[in-house]
Amino acid sequence: MEKPATHFTKSGAFVLIAAAGSGQRLGGDLPKQYRKIAGKTILRHAIDCFLAAGFSEKQMGVVIDPAHKALYDEAVRGLDLRSVSYGDKTRNKSVYNGLLSFIYAKDKDKILIHDAARPFLRPVEIDKLLSALEQQYQAATLAVPVADTLRYGEQANKPILGKTVDRNELWAVQTPQGFHYGALMEAYGQIEPSRNYTDETSLVSDCGIDVAIVEGHRQNFKITTQDDLELAARLMTGAGTNMETRTGAGFDVHAFTDGNSVRLCGVDIPHDRKLSGHSDADVGLHAITDALLGAIAAGDIGSHFPPSGPQWKGMESSVFLEKAVALVKEKGGRITHIDLTLICEAPKIGPHREAMQARVAEICGLSPDRISIKATTTEGLGFTGRKEGIAAQAIATVMLPDSECGHAE
């Protein structure tokens, strides 16, 4: 996952994710929005698309089926969203319930309504949609031109084609669909309660509001059937694409010297010793850096940052790791996992494990669930046992474009 752009929030805009459906067409034990792809529910992927685009958690609400509350709580664990509302039998009724949780929004505030079942939305399309709403339009939606020839089926029971529809005039409408909040609420007030609209653009068009077309990307498809789910899994995990898995190992040792704290994985831990070294001696980050360099066969930390270089003296080791992460990206690669073991009798790692995990995740631009930090002693044996220093070993897993397929470099 790309590092969320937490420094920037989209002011005057909100997001409502419609997740109250039951996913009948996909079937299976779990409603589709709670099925997991690449370790995350489809709903959580959809939410993360907006976080990655710079929305804050407090600008987002989700509408769910009350029967799925436990699944929902699990899917949004660790997030502090603005609201959760309960849906209804039809999508537009569900959305209306969700909209009520934004009742204090101003008329001109923008509200983007998105299907939970579209986990591939990109920030660039969100920005295009918002800018259409900033110009003259009260309503705008992502849509893609229809590429296939479209024909009616002649008879329901026979697979024989009927009339052809002119596809040149047709657009497949996606989400998010964006509206000025006041205009959308007013449109909801005008429609016949019995009318069922499959999306909000149809509803506002019926109320005489022009909906601008913002060309989207085909990747933002809605997971509806088993085929879609399989395709989504392939896209998300890189399976079936020309990516190959590489692993790299890293190992490092630093000796203790006089001092009162050690830095491990970017976290300062009070201790009666410190680690000695040319840089900040962060043995954990050094092992991870070497593991990443190993996975892409790009030398070792010393070849990029020679200990003889005075400019690296006292340097924060996050700089070394950032460089290794940048090299992986340059090769078109993606880090999928890092597993670090710290080997020492003291200090105790457990109380600091989460902070270390969070810091390594931040430096690598990954979610913390892709970072594992472990610790062990050597039962008093060897140099770590004698408390002369700390050792660290890391394994990094990286997806790289497959050079056999002619995609590398």
Ligand code: CTP
């Ligand atoms: N949705 C909703 N409330 C409903 C129906 C649908 O919030 N009463 C949401 C779904 O959760 C989904 C989005 O609207 O994220 C698009 O709907 P669709 O793809 O049709 O999802 P489902 O209705 O769940 O699937 P199906 O039609 O196959 O049952």
Ligand code: MG
């Ligand atoms: Mg449906």
